[in-house]
Amino acid sequence: MSAGTVPESRTASEGHTMTIGGEAVHAPGAFGVVDPATGEVAEHAPDASRAQLDAAMAAAAAAYPAWRRDEAARREALLAAAEILFARSAELGRIITLEQGKPLADAALEVVGAGVWLRYFAGLETPTEVIQDDGAARVEVVRRPMGVVAAITPWNYPLLLAVWKLAPALLAGNTMVLKPSPFTPLSSLRLGALLRGVLPPGVLNVVSGGDELGAWMTAHEVPRKISFTGSVATGRRVAAAAAPDLKRVTLELGGNDPAILLDDVDPAAVAARLFRGAFQNNGQVCSAIKRVYAPAARYAEVVDALAECARAARVGAGTAEGVQYGPINNRPQYERVGELVAEALAGGARAAAGGGPMDGPGYFFEPTILADVTDGVRIVDEEQFGPALPVVPYTDLDEAVARANGTHFGLSGSVWGTDADRAAEVAARLECGTAWVNTHLALSPSQPFGGHKWSGVGVENGPWGLHGFTELQVIHRSKL
Ligand code: NAD
Numbered sequence: 308m309s310a311g312t313v314p315e316s317r318t319a320s321e322g323h324t325m326t327i328g329g330e331a332v333h334a335p336g337a338f339g340v341v342d343p344a345t346g347e348v349a350e351h352a353p354d355a356s357r358a359q360l361d362a363a364m365a366a367a368a369a370a371y372p373a374w375r376r377d378e379a380a381r382r383e384a385l386l387a388a389a390e391i392l393f394a395r396s397a398e399l400g401r402i403i404t405l406e407q408g409k410p411l412a413d414a415a416l417e418v419v420g421a422g423v424w425l426r427y428f429a430g431l432e433t434p435t436e437v438i439q440d441d442g443a444a445r446v447e448v449v450r451r452p453m454g455v456v457a458a459i460t461p462w463n464y465p466l467l468l469a470v471w472k473l474a475p476a477l478l479a480g481n482t483m484v485l486k487p488s489p490f491t492p493l494s495s496l497r498l499g500a501l502l503r504g505v506l507p508p509g510v511l512n513v514v515s516g517g518d519e520l521g522a523w524m525t526a527h528e529v530p531r532k533i534s535f536t537g538s539v540a541t542g543r544r545v546a547a548a549a550a551p552d553l554k555r556v557t558l559e560l561g562g563n564d565p566a567i568l569l570d571d572v573d574p575a576a577v578a579a580r581l582f583r584g585a586f587q588n589n590g591q592v593c594s595a596i597k598r599v600y601a602p603a604a605r606y607a608e609v610v611d612a613l614a615e616c617a618r619a620a621r622v623g624a625g626t627a628e629g630v631q632y633g634p635i636n637n638r639p640q641y642e643r644v645g646e647l648v649a650e651a652l653a654g655g656a657r658a659a660a661g662g663g664p665m666d667g668p669g670y671f672f673e674p675t676i677l678a679d680v681t682d683g684v685r686i687v688d689e690e691q692f693g694p695a696l697p698v699v700p701y702t703d704l705d706e707a708v709a710r711a712n713g714t715h716f717g718l719s720g721s722v723w724g725t726d727a728d729r730a731a732e733v734a735a736r737l738e739c740g741t742a743w744v745n746t747h748l749a750l751s752p753s754q755p756f757g758g759h760k761w762s763g764v765g766v767e768n769g770p771w772g773l774h775g776f777t778e779l780q781v782i783h784r785s786k787l
Contacts, residue, residue, distance in 0.1 A: 323492075325353050325515060326499030328366035329508025334359060338517065340493055343408035343634040344624040344669045350405070352492040355514040357523060360484070363512035364529035367455040367482040370509030375452045375480035385429035385478060387505040392422035392470075395501060399466060399494055404625035406491045407465060408633035408670070409588060411625055421470035424768075427752035428474035431773060445784045450777035452480030453555065457530035459521045459545070461537045462636050463591040463692075465491035466498060468559075471767050472534045473511060479776040484512045484530070486520055488537075490637045525549055532776065535559070536593075539715075539761050546764070557765035557775045559593065560758060561690045562718025565711035566596040566747060567733060569704070569724030574605055577723050577745070578612035584721065584747030586620065586674060589632045590694040591640070594719040594756075596747050598687050599698045600707045606700040610659045610678045613698065617660035617674035622694075624669070634670040635693055641670035644693030647686040648675055651697065656680035661695070682710050690716065704733070712738045717759030721747040740766070 324331035334353030342349035355363075374381065392399065400415035407414070439446040458472040465487055476483055487495035492515035499513030514520065521541075525533055525548035535545045536559040549556045566581060568574075585596035601609040625633040635641040645664055652658060657680075661673030675695035680687060687697045701707035711720060719741035724730040727744055734742040740757045743749060750756060750768075757766030765775045 323350065323352050323496045323515075324500065325355060325359065325363075325496060326503060326511065326513045327359065327363045328369075328512070329503055329506075331500065331503075332359065332362075334516075338489060340406050340490070341637065342405055342669075343636050344626070344671075346638070346668050346670060350493060352489075352496065352515045355516040355520055360514055360520065360523050360527065363484045363514050364455060364527055366509035367484050367512055368529050370507055371452075371454055371482045374477075374482055374507060374510050378480070381478055381480065382429045384505050384510075385425050385474060388502055389422040389425035389429065391501050391505065392418050392425065396422070399497060402494045402497055403466060403491070404633070406493050407462060407625075408636050409625050410630045410633055413588070414625065417464055417467045421467045424467070424470050424752045425474045428478045428773070431475075431478065431770065433479075433770070433773065433777075442786060444786055447782040449780050449782060450479065450774060451780050453776060453778055454481060454531040455529050456481045456483045456532045456534055456776060457524040457527065458483055458485045459524065459533070459535045459537065460485070460487050460495070462488035462490040463588055463593070466494045468536050469495050469498065471536075471772075475767070475773040476532075476534065476776040477506075477510065479773055481532070481776055482510045482512075484514060484524065486514055486516070486524060489515070489517050521545075522548065525554075528552070530554060532556070534776070542763070555775075557767065558763045559756075559767060560718075560761060560763045561692070561716060562593045562595075562758065562762050563597045563688070563690045563714055563716040564594055564719050564721070564739070564747070565598050565600055565737070566721045566723060567600045567704075567707055567711055568602060568605065568609060569722065569726070569730055569733065570602040570604060571725040571729075572602075572605065572609075572723050573725060574608040574612045578609070578616055580746065581723070582613055582616035582620075585696045586617075586632060586694055587748055589635060589672075590644075590696070591636060591692055592748065593762075594741065594748060594750075596696065596721065597691060599696060600701050600711060601698055603700045603702045606678075606698070610676060610698050613696065614659035614676045617676050620674045622665065622671060622674065632674065632694065635672055636670070638670060640693060641672065644672055644691055644695055647689070647691050648677065648695045651677055651680050651684050651686045654680075654684055656684065656686075656697070659698075682713070688714070708733065708736050712736075715761040718762035719743065719747075719758075721745075
């Protein structure tokens with residue numbers, strides 16, 4: 308475990324076990340998992356040794372030949388997994404709330420969403436394409452599995468993002484070693500335990516540990532593919548580690564999504580949706596709205612409408628009744644959001660709502676709307692990944708589009724206006740993987756999701772995401 312990742316370590320991980328070769332496995336060491344609502348270590352998770360990672364990789368490799376052969380069994384197993392998630396949404400949701408912080412209802416929804424993803428992939432067909440069939444030859448393009456996939460996930464949607472990887476990877480015929488974030492390992496460990504009954508041993512192995520466990524995975528000789536979701540900085544390390552062995556990579560990285568409001572926007576009508584697009588999961592969403600560009604003529608109205616939403620938001624422990632937004636997940640992130648907000652305020656920005664941390668234990672932060680702020684300030688230029696939203700005025704639309712695109716990020720963005728066709732034309736000019744019109748964060752299992760520029764390599768979801776877990780093969784049969 309790398310120093311500073313999680314604050315405490317001891318040798319027992321209570322009931323939380325890893326899954327290796329279909330067996331429950333304890334580790335020689337353990338690390339503390341903090342409840343972000345209290346800031347205290349609440350549980351311990353196994354800290355996998357290198358030998359245990361080797362065992363997980365060996366189990367995945369051993370399970371691969373049989374698993375890749377039986378497509379019907381794979382579909383059946385994914386459906387059974389979906390049913391388990393639907394049935395266990397409350398139990399898994401409580402684990403997510405404990406380790407991640409989000410309200411219980413949102414956590415249960417995350418689990419149900421993961422079930423929906425599993426069910427979608429269980430039914431997704433991968434037809435063979437025939438690109439030539441004449442007197443000379445029959446040429447087919449088929450998709451083959453790759454082997455063992457190493458999956459590495461972040462802490463914002465620990466279960467859903469794991470399933471975004473395992474559902475298509477397993478459907479395609481691959482086997483997997485999954486490593487969750489050290490901040491949120493418990494839900495993935497529990498997932499591994501629950502799926503021991505429906506997946507053959509070795510098909511899904513779940514190991515937990517610190518960042519260096521991820522580095523060991525990416526340098527390991529067994530996996531042919533690394534599917535990673537996390538920060539740009541780590542994504543670069545993953546790509547570099549994959550290069551010597553030419554492992555395939557899918558990288559889902561950070562974003563700094565702009566929302567551009569056109570001059571015909573009705574601030575009162577869109578404020579609640581804009582607010583949700585920015586503050587869902589307490590702003591800890593890769594493709595949340597992270598900066599709003601508002602026409603100068605409507606600027607005050609937009610700021611006021613968003614500030615009103617922020618003041619009405621109910622923040623508290625995820626286990627408390629009626630809470631809409633929980634704490635920030637972890638101390639480094641809590642400190643980073645605080646620092647970005649404080650720096651903007653010191654530079655002349657105005658807190659139209661919120662503006663700082665909340666009293667008491669835990670990593671609670673006031674839902675914050677920052678006005679009188681512009682590009683060049685870090686909270687506008689960088690990914691804040693938390694409950695603080697800068698609103699930037701503009702006078703010229705072309706300039707607003709240029710500023711929206713003037714970043715290394717390119718995950719997603721949105722354009723808002725009463726004339727939806729005009730808004731769609733502006734959205735088409737955004738340099739990003741998903742450009743929404745009059746909405747934000749609308750995702751589905753069939754809709755490909757990925758980033759342009761530094762926001763990622765490859766996509767997840769839909770047939771395109773499935774293809775990312777395959778190698779293309781041409782079968783060319785001569786008829787001559
Ligand atoms: P992170 O990069 O710090 O960690 C992500 C995972 O990588 C963790 O499991 C971590 O242990 C592991 N890791 C750390 N160092 C590693 C290394 N050298 N080699 C291999 N693995 C290593 O990211 P985070 O703080 O957990 O997550 C927040 C970031 O994730 C934000 O930037 C957010 O935008 C991004 N994110 C992107 C998406 C997307 O789909 N594009 C979705 C969610 C989050």
